[in-house]
Amino acid sequence: MAIRCPDGCGEIISVNLDPRTGPAWRLFERAGAVTLYPSVWRETGCEAHFILWRDDLIWCDGLESPRWKDDELKRRVRSILPPRGAAHKHFEELAVQIDGIPWEVLWACNSLVADGVASSSVKGSRFGLAPDAPPTKSSIVDRRA
Ligand SMILES: [Zn+2]
Incomplete structure (x- = not known):
């Protein structure tokens, strides 16, 4: 899976979803919305760190989602x-x-x-x-x- 870096730096981040080829993210689909786990953290370049949660982008400065309640x-x-x-x-x-x-x-x-x-x-x-x-x-x- 490829994601355009959400901070606007223009880089493409590739996210491995296949556990057979090394460390992999897991993709969850609920009601048509996509969640990625764990977070994506670019260790080089812009160092963007974020979560994709139900098609929403959450920046990882706090790891808290005030909109979440269940x-x-x-x-x-x-x-x-x-x-x-x-x-x-x-x-x-x-x-x-x-x-x-x-x-x-x-x-x-x-x-x-x-x-x-x-x-x-x-x-x-x-x-x-x-x-x-x-x-x-x-x-x-x-x-x-
Ligand atoms: Zn970036």
Whole structure:
């Protein structure tokens, strides 16, 4: 996949989508809109760093999307967070579990941390339920499984 660099420098960035040929990005299509994971970071030239999320461009100065809000996804992420005392899981792993877009699962996790429901570790990449989070129905089911 080739992308014209969005900062206007005119360069074409090639994005490898084939994991057999080395480090590759993953492309997610939802409702006709395209998301690329992880971010694209040009280490030379203009050094542009951005995310393509549902056909929208997000510059990586903050990694936060104020327009994003999805309570249903937050609920689903919360239901699969490792219980208190268990090892935290990487948000990519959580995304695979619910067939979610990794960015959105990360944002959901961050939002749960802000709510005091989840806690994070390893520079905010791994998540679990916060020690004082009230149990949910589905986490009880998880524990029995
Ligand atoms: Zn550029």
